[in-house]
Amino acid sequence: MSDRDQQLHDLTRPPSSASYLQEAWNRREFAILVPAQDLRAQNMGTVLGQLWHIANPALLVGVYFLIFGVVIDTSRGVENFLGFLIVGVVLFHLTQRVVQDAAVCISRNLGLIRSVQFPRILLPAATLNGQTAAFVPALVLAMVAVVATGERPSMRWLALPAVLAAQFLFNFGAALLVARIGASLSDLQQLLPHLFRLLFYASGVIFSVEAFVTSPAWRRAFALNPIYDVITCARWCLVGELADGWVVAGLLAWCIALPVIGFVVFHRSEQRLGA
Amino acid sequence: MGPAVTVRVRDAHVYYRVYEDPVPGLKQIFAQGRARRRYRTIRALRGVSLDLHESETLGLIGANGAGKTTLLSAMTGLLPLESGTILGRCRPSLLGVSSALRPALSGRRNILIGGLALGFTKAEISSRADEIIDFSGLRDAIDRPMRTYSSGMRARLHFAIATARIPDILLIDEALAVGDEDFRRRSAQRIDEIRSAAGSVVLGTHVMDEIERHCDRVVWLDDGVLKAVGEPGEVVAAYLASTAPR
Numbered sequence: 001m002s003d004r005d006q007q008l009h010d011l012t013r014p015p016s017s018a019s020y021l022q023e024a025w026n027r028r029e030f031a032i033l034v035p036a037q038d039l040r041a042q043n044m045g046t047v048l049g050q051l052w053h054i055a056n057p058a059l060l061v062g063v064y065f066l067i068f069g070v071v072i073d074t075s076r077g078v079e080n081f082l083g084f085l086i087v088g089v090v091l092f093h094l095t096q097r098v099v100q101d102a103a104v105c106i107s108r109n110l111g112l113i114r115s116v117q118f119p120r121i122l123l124p125a126a127t128l129n130g131q132t133a134a135f136v137p138a139l140v141l142a143m144v145a146v147v148a149t150g151e152r153p154s155m156r157w158l159a160l161p162a163v164l165a166a167q168f169l170f171n172f173g174a175a176l177l178v179a180r181i182g183a184s185l186s187d188l189q190q191l192l193p194h195l196f197r198l199l200f201y202a203s204g205v206i207f208s209v210e211a212f213v214t215s216p217a218w219r220r221a222f223a224l225n226p227i228y229d230v231i232t233c234a235r236w237c238l239v240g241e242l243a244d245g246w247v248v249a250g251l252l253a254w255c256i257a258l259p260v261i262g263f264v265v266f267h268r269s270e271q272r273l274g275a
Numbered sequence: 276m277g278p279a280v281t282v283r284v285r286d287a288h289v290y291y292r293v294y295e296d297p298v299p300g301l302k303q304i305f306a307q308g309r310a311r312r313r314y315r316t317i318r319a320l321r322g323v324s325l326d327l328h329e330s331e332t333l334g335l336i337g338a339n340g341a342g343k344t345t346l347l348s349a350m351t352g353l354l355p356l357e358s359g360t361i362l363g364r365c366r367p368s369l370l371g372v373s374s375a376l377r378p379a380l381s382g383r384r385n386i387l388i389g390g391l392a393l394g395f396t397k398a399e400i401s402s403r404a405d406e407i408i409d410f411s412g413l414r415d416a417i418d419r420p421m422r423t424y425s426s427g428m429r430a431r432l433h434f435a436i437a438t439a440r441i442p443d444i445l446l447i448d449e450a451l452a453v454g455d456e457d458f459r460r461r462s463a464q465r466i467d468e469i470r471s472a473a474g475s476v477v478l479g480t481h482v483m484d485e486i487e488r489h490c491d492r493v494v495w496l497d498d499g500v501l502k503a504v505g506e507p508g509e510v511v512a513a514y515l516a517s518t519a520p521r
Binding site for chain 2: 041114
């Protein structure tokens with residue numbers, strides 16, 4: 001073997017973890033600008049065009065407003081039920097969209113994975129960024145709805161960014177985990193809607209868990225559900241619901257543990273993703 | 276001592292596990308009792324060894340399904356191998372950016388997307404955009420959605436994006452065949468640039484004209500194994516003889 005041949009290195013070997021994260025960070029524009037282009041492409045052929053990014057969440061909030069605010073009155077012991085409901089629906093929706101999209105983010109980009117080298121973590125990250133950006137108008141509308149239903153901005157609103165940041169981290173971890181599983185098990189795509197239907201009820205999106213569950217032990221069990229934790233903390237901020245220490249601890253634990261677990265699981269077998 | 280090696284493939288095996296969907300006859304249904312899912316392993320590459328050299332254009336020919344695309348993907352090191360090794364002095368670029376592009380968006384926006392996928396920053400892409408558009412020859416169509424492009428126009432755009440930074444090792448899979456004479460001239464120019472910079476090009480194609488126009492050496496792939504390697508004239512003649520109707 002000549003000297004020059006010794007410059008050859010193994011192309012199938014994965015890069016080390018440290019340089020991996022560095023490289024992912026260097027290429028973060030991909031995970032920000034590509035989903036932005038995708039959001040633009042989404043409504044390209046429609047009459048309203050880019051206005052749909054506002055019209056869609058407005059309709060989501062509007063439908064709940066109509067049904068639970070006008071048609072049926074189901075406060076069930078909640079002071080501001082409409083505000084309570086809309087905060088829950090909007091936040092639940094965000095996690096659901098991120099996770100369901102992440103399940104297909106690998107299979108949708110298989111051609112790219114097989115031809116271009118880049119840290120694959122950028123694909124679930126792009127999914128997360130795209131859905132989070134699409135969520136901003138919904139959040140603004142939810143806050144308008146909360147004020148419209150009689151709440152006044154208070155010091156508690158200042159805690160909302162921290163709650164949303166925790167949800168973002170949790171969503172990131174969930175996206176990594178689901179992207180990895182979804183890449184080898186496409187059945188996941190069929191299962192997820194049912195899992196989320198279950199979580200919808202287990203997270204107290206349309207009813208107050210406080211009002212239904214009286215046993216403290218059972219309430220603590222609800223704190224194990226990260227989406228319940230997020231929604232309850234956000235409601236504490238915006239509509240003055242109660243949030244106990246268990247819920248806050250649960251949210252903190254999830255938003256730290258899941259991104260770490262997600263990264264390890266995703267990165268470990270990343271080299272096999274193109275198969 | 277011969278020219279330096281840029282990519283070395285040793286005993287590469289690539290298998291795909293695929294689900295077969297036969298239409299069972301009545302007899303089979305009775306014989307098996309019930310329909311059974313059948314998985315089959317496709318051996319797309321079965322022990323391929325190959326050296327790619329500096330300043331070389333290597334042609335890759337073979338029937339459909341012979342493993343040309345698989346071999347090109349494997350040479351990037353990104354397709355998991357069953358066994359074998361792929362060594363290289365740098366990672367070859369496969370003209371595969373097409374899969375990142377979005378048909379609903381304009382050519383200009385796709386230059387951004389494709390560039391980001393290839394690892395450019397937004398600023399780098401903006402500064403090269405004019406050059407890419409000029410090379411693609413699509414200035415009049417660049418703001419139209421890409422789905423309104425003809426296949427030749429799409430190929431022009433893909434090629435222009437993928438070679439925006441002249442790669443050291445370029446792998447081309449049937450990308451040039453749909454182009455017109457003007458595009459062929461432009462792409463031939465790029466291939467020459469790579470070669471004169473001591474890079475290597477692999478050209479997978481069914482168009483024997485292209486092989487004769489560009490290649491120094493040809494590999495004939497048949498059912499996952501190398502059937503012949505050598506002078507373009509000889510290998511092409513042998514390949515054509517094997518496909519001639521008997």
